[in-house]
Amino acid sequence: MANVRERKAIAAKMSLMKAIGKILKEKSYSKLSINLVSEESGVDKAFIYRHYESFEGLLKSYIEKQDHWLMNLEEVTKIPIVNHRKFMKDLLTNQFLGVYESEEFQQFLVWELGDKAGFTAKVSVEREILAKPIFEQCRSVFQDYRIDLNVIYAWWSAGIYFLILHKEVSTFCEYDFTKKQDVDEFLKTLAWMVDLLFDKLEADQKLEQMAVKAHKKGLSVEDVADITGLSNSKVRALVHSF
Known part of the structure; x- marks a missing residue:
């Protein structure tokens, strides 16, 4: 169980993170400074240097959490x-x-x-x-x-x-x-686009498997290419790879 000093340090770190977030939301990143963060959080600058080595170290810790x-x-x-x-x-x-x-x-x-x-x-x-x-x-x-x-x-x-x-x-x-309905529509469409991408990949893979099987059953490279729509060179490459 954390002792009193450790609990205070944890509370101070949480205050610092909340202060940075509040400044970002209300004033933008350009206003971030060690003085403003210290003032907003109520945490002394000495604590920041002791636990994060520098203001940059504090910001890096914040960013990694966000x-x-x-x-x-x-x-x-x-x-x-x-x-x-x-x-x-x-x-x-x-x-x-x-x-x-x-x-x-x-x-x-x-x-x-x-x-x-x-x-x-x-x-x-x-x-x-x-x-x-x-x-x-x-x-x-x-x-x-x-x-x-x-x-x-x-x-x-x-x-x-x-x-x-x-x-x-x-x-x-x-x-x-x-608006939620527009966000939902975006996510639905995004999933559809991913499906479209992988559907094409899987369809082409199945077509190539069919081409190999057809050639194994005696069809010529030219006939397989004519039936599947694949080029002669593609069919040759497929049958030679199996």
Whole structure:
């Protein structure tokens, strides 16, 4: 059980985190300073230096507690991806909801985009390092199309960030992302797009299997190509690979 000193330290750290969040929500990242955080939290600056070494150390601790990626990546990367379709649906949905429901993290994203000093870049690099095992598992899924699944994910992920950050400005393509029904429609469509992507992959794989079986039953390469719509060179490559 924590003693009195430990409990006070925990309470002070919680006050600091709440103060940073309040400043971000009410004043923006540009107003963050050790003096303002200390004043807002009621925690002496000496405590900050003693427990976090610097104001930057305090901010890094705050960001790590708010960053959707950093909060989940370590756990996610421990599990091999068996079903890429389900994995991508879950990852994108959880990312959307995680960012959408955290006003503080939204402010951090704005901070990250405008951070000329490069402090938040350290956290961005850490995200990329933690995500690398996931990227490596996804890279080859669509290699037959010469398409990197990571690029597709980057495209959707960036769209999620922008639409959430833009929601207080105006509607976007007539959708109001402050309304539950429009958010639900977005998530439904996102899942449909993932299905569309993987449906094509699975359909093409089945077609290729049919081509190989047809050739094994005696059909010529030319006949198989004519029936399946695959090119002669593709059929030859398939039958030679089995």
